[in-house]
Amino acid sequence: MKKNVELFNELYKGYDYDIFSELSIKERRKKRINNKDFIYGEILHLEFTKLLYFIEREENKKFEGDFLDLGSGSGKAVFTSALFNNRFANSVGVEFLDDLYLESETIALKYNFLKVEQQQISTNVAFLHGDYLEVDLMPYNVVFSNSTCMEKSNLLRLLANAEQMLKRNSYLIVTDQYLPLKPNSSLKLLSNIFVQMTFGLSRAIIYKML
Numbered sequence: 001m002k003k004n005v006e007l008f009n010e011l012y013k014g015y016d017y018d019i020f021s022e023l024s025i026k027e028r029r030k031k032r033i034n035n036k037d038f039i040y041g042e043i044l045h046l047e048f049t050k051l052l053y054f055i056e057r058e059e060n061k062k063f064e065g066d067f068l069d070l071g072s073g074s075g076k077a078v079f080t081s082a083l084f085n086n087r088f089a090n091s092v093g094v095e096f097l098d099d100l101y102l103e104s105e106t107i108a109l110k111y112n113f114l115k116v117e118q119q120q121i122s123t124n125v126a127f128l129h130g131d132y133l134e135v136d137l138m139p140y141n142v143v144f145s146n147s148t149c150m151e152k153s154n155l156l157r158l159l160a161n162a163e164q165m166l167k168r169n170s171y172l173i174v175t176d177q178y179l180p181l182k183p184n185s186s187l188k189l190l191s192n193i194f195v196q197m198t199f200g201l202s203r204a205i206i207y208k209m210l
């Protein structure tokens with residue numbers, strides 16, 4: 001049986017270190033997208049795994065149901081969650097930029113091949129192409145947003161969507177920017193932990209839906 005990290009590395013074998021960041025920059029330049037939300041950076045597989053274990057330990061229970069990454073880039077958080085001991089039935093990403101979305105679909109083909117070949121993974125992976133502020137959050141048990149650079153206005157929209165759509169006991173993880181919760185918010189701040197990202201040390205902030 002292969003280790004999760006070996007499977008993850010197989011998925012990304014052959015991609016240069018900076019390739020996804022370069023794809024993002026090129027497309028943003030071509031389409032004149034200057035919005036800070038699109039600044040590219042990625043999770044690191046082992047650090048994101050550590051974050052998932054941290055939440056399970058804090059909550060004293062194992063994840064189940066479906067995972068969603070808002071702004072999934074090349075899909076690293078989606079595949080890390082998919083390889084997280086089959087806890088999730090589905091791991092889904094939504095990405096706006098065409099080229100990153102297409103790369104994540106290509107890597108999903110490799111993932112599906114490994115799933116059949118290795119017979120040790122059961123989580124399904126899917127990618128949506130579009131705006132994460134338009135996505136229904138209701139089906140998901142864990143929603144992640146690598147939101148370090150997110151514009152304040154969109155952070156507020158994300159918060160409103162989460163409060164409106166997330167189901168009870170689901171988790172919302174954001175990075176570096178605390179959500180301005182009102183006293184009557186249905187979200188509760190649970191915890192935070194530092195995790196290394198490709199762009200440096202980041203604070204993952206974990207909320208739970210009451």
Ligand SMILES: C[S@@+](CC[C@H](N)C(=O)[O-])C[C@H]1O[C@@H](n2cnc3c(N)ncnc32)[C@H](O)[C@@H]1O
Pocket residue numbers: 024037038039040041042043069070071072073074075076077094095096097100130131132133146147
């Ligand atoms: C900081 S990167 C995070 C990539 C990935 N989630 C990770 O952590 O490895 C943010 C991603 O969100 C995407 N993005 C920004 N605004 C978006 C929107 N409104 N809808 C969908 N994707 C968006 C960007 O193109 C970029 O790929």
